């Protein structure tokens with residue numbers, strides 16, 4: 435299949451997103467914030483806030499003055515408004531590459547698992563830097579599609595084994611940005627200082643094969659969007675391949691792990 439014929443990732447079904455990967459993005463958000471270790475009382479913007487995994491973690495662990503989240507998917511913004519009741523928060527529909535905020539209005543700009551999905555990542559980073567005060571922090575994380583994000587790696591290995599012609603649709607191929615050197619280079623190219631990249635590893639333990647597989651049928655994100663684009667017979671071959679490859683432990687659980695690459699930098703003087 436030609437990569438240009440694949441529909442763009444679908445986002446906005448909050449329940450399906452939570453079952454697919456939202457449940458794993460929450461522990462990653464907490465690890466990320468622990469490492470940032472920023473003081474209380476800061477104004478944060480969460481770019482591509484989705485269903486609110488990172489915003490909720492900021493509220494729970496960073497004692498912020500305010501958290502403003504934006505996302506392009508109206509369904510997610512509606513869900514996060516319903517899900518987070520805290521008068522320090524505001525959530526708006528907006529594009530990551532055209533933030534509807536004045537220059538230098540925030541102390542911290544963060545983004546979880548978004549950067550590779552925007553058409554122009556440097557433009558997104560420019561905007562995150564623009565809205566952050568001098569001396570403030572701009573930081574983000576993305577899944578390690580090429581290796582450490584076990585559930586997605588297993589999926590694409592199976593999809594390509596079944597359909598070798600679709601190898602170029604693998605998220606590792608589509609998103610070369612999601613590796614330490616390209617992330618650090620992007621941050622430096624945008625003039626950010628004291629740039630640092632690190633790995634975040636979390637366990638992703640599935641109750642059984644159904645708990646692993648069924649969320650891929652929810653059509654949220656790149657792998658489920660791909661799965662929805664192939665015929666029923668191909669879907670079944672991918673499912674069978676995965677069921678055969680993934681080894682359950684004695685309790686029937688599938689114990690995988692997920693790695694994200696995180697990057698931070700400091701906004702220089704203007």
Ligand SMILES: C[S@@+](CC[C@H](N)C(=O)[O-])C[C@H]1O[C@@H](n2cnc3c(N)ncnc32)[C@H](O)[C@@H]1O
Nearest residue numbers: 445459482483484487505506507529530546547
């Ligand atoms: C994998 S989800 C991550 C959501 C959330 N940050 C989390 O950690 O669970 C990617 C998000 O990026 C959003 N997104 C993609 N492109 C965007 C853009 N150009 N502007 C704003 N949001 C965008 C999607 O709507 C989706 O909510």
